[in-house]
Amino acid sequence: MDVLIAEDDLTTQVILQTLVTAWGYRPVVTSDGREAWEVLQQPDAPKLLLLDWEMPGFSGLELCKKLAEQADENPPYIILLTSHAETDRIVEGLASGAHDFIGKPFDKAELQARLSVGRRMLEMQRKLIDAQQQLAYEATHDALTHLLNRRAVLKALQALVSKSMSEHSCMSVALVDIDHFKRINDSYGHPMGDEVLIRVAETMQTCLSADDSLGRFGGEEFLVAIDSDPDGAARLMEELRTKIAEIPFCLADQTVNVTVSAGIASLSGDDSLRLDDLLAAADRALYQAKADGRNQVVLAETDLPLL
Template sequence: MTQCRNGMTTRGNTPVRILIAEDDLTSRTLLVSLLEKAGHEVIETRDGMEAWRILQMPDAPRLAILDWMMPEMDGIEVVRRVRATDTELPAFIIMLTCRDTKTDLIHALDSGADDYLIKPFDAGELRARMGVGIRIIQLQDALLQSREDMAYQATHDPLTGLPNRRAILERLERERERCARNGETLAIGMCDVDRFKAINDTYGHQTGDEVLCGISRMLRESVRSYDAVGRLGGEEFLIIAAMPTGARPYQLFDMLRRQLHQTPIVTRVGALPVTISIGVCVTARDSSLTEMLALADEALYEAKSQGRNRTVCKGGAPENLDDTSP
C-alpha cells in the first residue's frame, strides 16, 4: 500500500480522486455515475480551461479523463500543458473522444495522453483502463517514496535522526557563505558528551544509545527554529547558529549546556545525569570551514581540560567569555 502526497491511499481498486472534463452532459453524467458507484471521488467540469486550472492545484487529482473537444481549451492542449509542467507526480490522463482512427490515437498519445477511450465507451473497458491508471500511479508513488527514503538515509544519522556529518557540514558551508554576504555573525558549537565511555562501560551500549538520543532530542527542541543541529559522529554534535553582528553567541550555547546539566536523560536504567562540554567558534567574515571547525575543536579541548561541563568560546569578543561555571 502506498500513501500518496495528497493523502489518498492507492491499492488495487481502492478509491481515488478523478477529474472528468467533458462538455457533453449525457456522457459526463454516465462517467460520474459509473465512477462514483465504484467508490471514486469525482471532480467534474465541462471545459478545458477549468480542467487545466484544477490540474495545476497542489492537491490535483492523480487521474483525469479528458474529452478531446471542449470549450475554452481542447483536451490535447490541456495534456500538452500538463506534460510541460515539472512535477514528480504526473497525472495519468485518459483521452476520451469519438475519433477512432489510428492517426487520432497516435496524435493523442504523442501529445502526452497515457491512454485512449473511444465513445461510446464500454463500462468494462473503462474499469480496465482505470485499473491500469491506478497501477501506474502506485508505481510512481512507490518509486518516489523509495527515492525519498534513500535521500533521507544518505543525509541523516540512523540512531538519532539528526543530519549526519556530511549533511551538517554542508549546511555549515551554506550558512558561512550566506552570513559572509549578509554581514551576520555565524557561531558554531561543537558538543561532546562528558565521560560517555563510562556510561557505556557501566550501563551498556543500549543505554549509551538512549543517552545520545535523549541529548539529540533536547538539543533539537531547545535551539531556535532557524538553527541547525547535527551529529558529527560518536558522542559529538554540531550546532550552527547565525545571529546579528554584536550578539553574544556564548550565552546561547551555555544556556543549552546548563539546560542539559539540569535535565537527567531518561533511559532503561533510570534517569541519568549527563553533561556536555561545548567548544564555540565565532567566525570572522573570511574564515574557512576548516578554520572554524579547528577553532571549535580547540575550544572544546579547553572545556574538557578545565574540568568538563564547560562552554569555551574562541573568536568572540572578550565579554562573551566571562562565564564558564556549571
C-alpha cells in the first residue's frame, strides 16, 4: 500500500521513509503541502496519508479541510504528525478531517500500530464500496446475460424518449425475440437454452453504439433503445439478425442455427406519447414478424397515437 509522507523536515522525512519501507509500505514523499495536494489529485493517489501539521504551502490542517470538501466515495485515511499535544489542537485536527494523530517525537511502535489501523480501515472501506457496487450492479442487470434488466432498460428507454423530445430528434425501440426458443429448451435442455441466450446477448452487444441501450426484457425477449430514426434502426436490426443467424450453436453434438425476429417502433421528437404506446407498437410489429414466418425485422406500420 502507498503511503503519502508530507513532511518538510528532511531528517524526519528520511526516518519516516525508512520505517514505512521496512514495514512493507511504498512511500511517496513530498516536502510541502502544495506538492502533497498535487499528488493527491492524481487518479492513483495514495489513500494512507502522514501529514505534518506545520509545513510550507498548505499546512496539514489545511490539507485535511481541502480533502474533506471533496466528494470522494473512497476518501483517504489521514494521520496528522504534530508537536501540539493540547486537547483543543487535537480536537481541531480531528474536526478538520483527520482520522488520527501522533505526536512528535513519535514512538516507532506506536506509529506502526496507527498505520496498521489506517490500513485496516481503508481495506474495510474498499470492501464496503465493492459490496455496494456489486449490489447496485445486481439491482440493474440480468444475472444470466449481464445485460440491463427489465426495469433498468425501461429507465434507459425513457431517458432516450425524453432526450428525443427535448432535442426534437428521432429515436426507436426494438423488441427482439429468439425464434422457437421453447423448442430449444424442450429439445436440448435449459442449460443449452441459457447458452443460447448468453451468446445472442453477446452478439447483440457488439452491434450497438454507446448511445444505444440493450436489456433482457423477459424470457427470450430483448429490448433495444436505439438513438436513430426508423431507417437507421432497421439497418441495425438487420445487421443484428444476420449476425445471430450465422452463429453456429453446438447443441447435443449437433450444429444448430438460431434466428431472431424483431419489431421496431420509432418516435419523432415532435411527437408526444406514452411509453406504453411506443412499446405496444413495437410489440405489434414483432407479432407481425412472427406471423410472417420469423427471422425478419418489421417496422411498425401505423403512426403512433399522440397525446
